Amino acid sequence: MALRNLFQNNLLGKISHSSRSFSHRYASTLIIGDHKDGKLDPITLSCVTAGKQLGHEMHCLIVGDGVENAAKELSKVDLLKKIFVGDNPAFKGMLAEAIAPLVVELQKTNGYTHILCGANAFGKNLIPRVGGYLDASPISDIIGIKDDSTFIRTIYAGNAVQTLKAKDPIKLISVRGTNFEKYELSDSANVPIEKLDKIDVKVDQVEWISAELSKSDRPELTAASKIISGGRGMKSGDNFKLLYDLADKIGAAVGASRAAVDAGFVPNDLQVGQTGKIVAPELYIAVGISGAIQHLAGMKDSKTIVAINKDGEAPIFEVADFGLVADLFKAIPEINEKIDKYLSK
């Protein structure tokens, strides 16, 4: 009922007539792209790979305040048939209240059977709101696709793997980026872009005020091929400098366990685990981290895991490929000192 009111408000002017010719008989997929400061977020390309496995015609929607460059990047994704771009100051802050009604309108116009978004803070915030409007039960954080209604995801902090069949006609899916390769851009592709100029976004219930983002030259956690994480054993925020030094030498991102975040050593966006970020780099070095279930949930799919801990009985050693039982305050400086001669040139 409330939704009807929203649309009576002429929330969305008009979406192209050509796309209306789409028949509801055909399965089709909409990918909701994400970006950071107008630059395409790579998780969008993982969604494309997931979408490819569904095998339907694929469209993409990207919105924001200044997304021209992100749209250009998307036009190099040869699998897409069309890109909808909503460039509007009202999308600043990417509020779900502004975006969800637009997704609903696009779904109703084009009859998408599948809507995919990355399972990051943006996607987790948005997808269920769309589900509430469309009366469709979302499927969170999938790690695999069996067919276009059968999906695989983890439950209980990654300690069980669930295969489920979605019965709703519209499948709303958030995709775990680390489980799907990023689809490669093709320079020869030039996917048509349709600007949603006429949309009239009204967001009077919520106001975006500001963002306080951690500035770092190191790679972003979920995209990094190497990660060094510190836990309670680091003892203080200042001691994280040891990890930053090593990270800079090997080109790694720095992460943390919940204990280190709660103790105030590092900001919360560095947290790896069930309730933080899920990562799967080539190399994960856990320093002074005991290996609680909740932390393992976020990193146990890493290719190679190294644990450095003075407690030889710590559970982290059960998943580590290489374990070094040592005082980190001796081991890390020693690694920093010796690493140069081991680094591949």
Add this chain to the structure above:
Amino acid sequence: MSLRILVGCKRVIDYAVKIRVKPDKTGVVTDGVKHSLNPFDEIAVEEAVRMKEAKAAAEIIAVSCGPQTSQETLRTALAMGADRAIHVDIDAAAYSNLQPIHVSKILAKLAQDEKIDLIILGKQAIDDDANQTAQMTAAMLNWPQATFVSKVEKEDGSLKIVREIDGGLETIKVKLPAVLSVDLRLNEPRYATLPNIMKAKKKPIEKKTPADLGVDITPRIEVLSVEEPPVREAGSKVKDVDELLGKLKELGRI
């Protein structure tokens, strides 16, 4: 404006328990396993109680959907400071197929019936890890949502919220009525004291059914199987830094 607050309370396997998958792959073993109030919901209850202590809230209603055992978690919420509770009774068989979409519909209906101004939920349950209920409830009511909340300040007719997002924090302002989903760092939940646990036994728990609320709980998702995740091959301990770096180089990891 003194708020009427609804808080969601889910009974889940305790966070410290190592779960076991059933041999027939239909789910995880829950019988005889320690259960507790979902940790994120504890934070939700704590925040509601703090708002009441700060005279910003008039009444706190705790809600749980599930079998009779859900009343244990409601007693926990009552002992922490909730005023009364609603138990939406769902038998064990139906509960195993209950999804966030159903819970959202129940919460949305209760919010209307009880003239609620603010719904506070955990950002996710640590069993299904869905992270959906707050967002869906907000959509169904067409209320604004503030998810992954790490700070709340009440202003006149609105809430100033700090959210945990990728890359840092952001500040938004939501008009009431609203739905919040709380993150770990919002607060440190209190322990219920013995006198409060005793008092909680006298607080009312009202029982309702999804049918009373007009909510259809037909499953939207069929679980085909639940299995153990692949086990990592056991690794080895190295004797010193040189051996560690040597092995990593050999593997091409550095």
